[in-house]
Each structure stands twice: as C-alpha cells, then as structure tokens.
Amino acid sequence: MDGLFYIVSGPSGAGKSTLIKSALDKIIGFSFSVSYTTREKRPGEIDGKDYFFIDKNTFFKMKEDGEFLEWAEVHGNYYATSKKFIEEKLKESRGLVLDVDVQGALNIKKIYKNAIYIFILPPSNEDLEKRLRKRGTESQDSLEIRLKDAEWEISHMKDFDYVIVNQEVEESTNQLISVLVAEQLKRERFDDKTPFFFKKQL
Ligand SMILES: Nc1nc2c(ncn2[C@@H]2O[C@H](COP(=O)(O)OP(=O)(O)O)[C@@H](O)[C@H]2O)c(=O)[nH]1
Numbered sequence: 001m002d003g004l005f006y007i008v009s010g011p012s013g014a015g016k017s018t019l020i021k022s023a024l025d026k027i028i029g030f031s032f033s034v035s036y037t038t039r040e041k042r043p044g045e046i047d048g049k050d051y052f053f054i055d056k057n058t059f060f061k062m063k064e065d066g067e068f069l070e071w072a073e074v075h076g077n078y079y080a081t082s083k084k085f086i087e088e089k090l091k092e093s094r095g096l097v098l099d100v101d102v103q104g105a106l107n108i109k110k111i112y113k114n115a116i117y118i119f120i121l122p123p124s125n126e127d128l129e130k131r132l133r134k135r136g137t138e139s140q141d142s143l144e145i146r147l148k149d150a151e152w153e154i155s156h157m158k159d160f161d162y163v164i165v166n167q168e169v170e171e172s173t174n175q176l177i178s179v180l181v182a183e184q185l186k187r188e189r190f191d192d193k194t195p196f197f198f199k200k201q202l
C-alpha cells in the first residue's frame with residue numbers, strides 16, 4: 001500500500017520548514033518531498049536535501065517535458081514538485097511530507113483528494129514579520145512581497161484539514177507529529193499488521 005501524502009502549507013515565515021524538520025527528526029518511516037527551485041541556495045541548505053537547485057532553463061525544460069506534478073512562481077522564484085520523486089517515495093515510505101505554498105497546495109488538492117492538508121499559521125502578523133526579519137534571508141522587497149502574499153494565503157486556511165498555530169516550536173512540533181501519526185493509525189487500522197484478535201473484534 002502506498003504511503004500517505006501530507007501537504008504542509010502556510011505563509012512564508014510561519015515555520016513550515018522548522019516544524020517539518022523537527023518532526024521528521026523525531027519519528028521514523030516518514031520522508032520529506034524535495035522540490036525543485038530556481039531560487040538561490042541559502043547558507044546551510046543542501047542540494048538534494050532541502051531542494052534540488054536548478055537554473056531557469058532546466059526548470060522550463062522539465063516543465064515542458066511534463067515532469068512536474070505542479071509548479072508555481074512563489075515570491076518571484078519558481079518551484080515544482082516532481083511526479084517521479086513523489087511516486088517513488090510514496091511507494092517506499094509510510095508517509096511523505098511536502099512543504100508547499102498555498103496555491104500549490106490548492107492545486108494538489110484537485111489531484112490528491114486523499115492527501116492530508118495541514119496549515120501552519122503564525123500567531124500574528126507581527127510575529128510573522130519578526131520571524132522573517134530574524135531569519136535574515138530576505139531583502140526588504142522580498143520581505144514585503146511575502147507579507148503581502150500572506151494575507152491571501154491565510155484567507156485559504158479553511159480549505160485545510162488541520163491548522164497548527166505555531167506559537168512555540170516544541171509544542172507545534174508535537175502537534176504536527178500527532179497529526180502525522182494519528183492519520184497513519186487511522187489508515188493502518190485494517191492492515192495486515194493489525195493483530196488478528198483485534199481485527200475480529202472490529
Ligand atoms: N507550489 C510549490 N511551492 C513550493 C514547492 N516547494 C516549496 N514551495 C513553497 O515555496 C515558498 C517559498 O519557499 P522558500 O524559498 O523555501 O522560502 P520560505 O517560504 O521563505 O522559507 C514556500 O511557501 C514553500 O512552501 C513546490 O514544489 N511547489
């Protein structure tokens with residue numbers, strides 16, 4: 001049986017990468033879906049682990065060749081999810097977690113109706129701005145684009161199955177783990193792994 005597909009979305013700076021990394025470090029059997037992007041690599045990021053960093057020509061060639069499940073221009077850079085990567089990973093893991101912008105999540109929802117959609121919400125606009133500034137990865141322009149995009153993104157929170165308000169990293173990580181694991185248990189309750197006596201009672 002293929003693994004479950006979890007789509008984690010929300011505004012830039014809400015804490016998606018932080019919470020996904022921290023949750024996946026603590027549980028086994030889940031993998032991270034590595035996207036393709038044309039944006040510059042940030043210090044500390046690893047090609048093939050955080051993203052596959054490619055140039056625009058390669059991106060558009062792959063797009064023309066139909067290699068992407070979805071793609072989007074987000075805050076001025078291009079991002080895409082590879083069909084092949086997703087299909088292979090879903091076969092080999094219990095769960096695959098994708099970090100995607102809100103338009104991407106809504107597009108994926110049209111295709112993967114059984115995926116689990118999780119929205120990461122910052123506690124307030126002020127916190128969002130503070131976190132983006134503190135991360136120190138954005139110019140003033142790119143920070144303003146992200147804050148402006150956040151309004152539209154938050155207006156789509158209702159389209160998600162779960163909303164995690166990222167007040168405090170440890171608590172939000174635990175909430176994310178709870179969602180990942182609870183959905184897994186729900187899915188696996190009639191699996192061959194379920195002990196026989198238990199299945200009989202059900
Ligand atoms: N549509 C789409 N968005 C993606 C994909 N991968 C990452 N993103 C989103 O692109 C946005 C920008 O990501 P990033 O450059 O890492 O910047 P950050 O959001 O400021 O950390 C985020 O909202 C990501 O969720 C993808 O494969 N497809």
Ligand SMILES: Nc1ncnc2c1ncn2[C@@H]1O[C@H](COP(=O)(O)OP(=O)(O)O)[C@@H](O)[C@H]1O
Nearest residue numbers: 012013014015016017018131135166167168169
């Ligand atoms: N709960 C939190 N409290 C304070 N800072 C946070 C919290 N979660 C994340 N951060 C910080 O906010 C910044 C944005 O988080 P990040 O995970 O990069 O967001 P996203 O992936 O959604 O763009 C990072 O510098 C991160 O360390």
